[in-house]
Amino acid sequence: MTTATVASDLEIARSVTPRRIVDVARDLGIADAELELYGPTKAKVTLEAIERLEAERPRGKYVVVTAITPTPLGEGKSTTSVGLAQGLNFIGRRAAVNIRQPSLGPVFG
Template sequence: MTNPVPSDIEIAQAATLEPIEAIAEKMGLSRADIELYGDTMAKVKLEAIDKLKDRPNAKYVVVTAITPTPLGEGKSTTTVGLGQGLHHIGKTATIAIRQPSQGPTFGIKGGAAGGGYSQVVPMEQFNLHMTGDIHAITAANNLLAAMIDNHIYQGNALNIDPYS
């Protein structure tokens, strides 16, 4: 680390990213066990759980419901920092982070990519679209809302109460 600590963007731009396939391999997963989203992001397929079930010393840690500090350190920073800390003491550790809300995209809140030396990179890809899941959920939600609105407008044969 340098003094003074560089900005988040300077740290992110200086990072050398390890291919996600190499990270999966360290977890004992093959290429067939993951669904790639570029070189730096993947989903672990559900079938891969069977490969990992016989690891008696494995631990699953959930980081949730943290009130961020005034500088914005919250769940993402804690999750990334925890993974880094475990790795630093010689433990095999991998983190999984869900796609953030669209708040950062619209400037409503800070990016959910962490900060400092505990951040997810590339943050642009992480905050803007990631794997497309949030976009798919948003599209499905909007379609359902439009269908319900139209059904009520067309006479409401199902007697949907629009006020409940």
């Protein structure tokens, strides 16, 4: 019987190049000047940007994904949340996801 080897989180994280945060922000309608950069992959968004976006756009939807335990295969809240955001983006809806363990970002691409 052949057993597949699963890469560790560290191996996965080292195998990808994160997107620049200014590119992610532009996709969400946030201008470069509305960011306080903390390197190429992290930033804080200014309050002015939030206020501008709230004034320009209708209020969005907020989805909370919660559960007690993941499935035996580990497909839990983070996987569901990322899959939901990817699906919404795929059908042309602007969606972002915020997971509490940013170290998982490279796992999802």
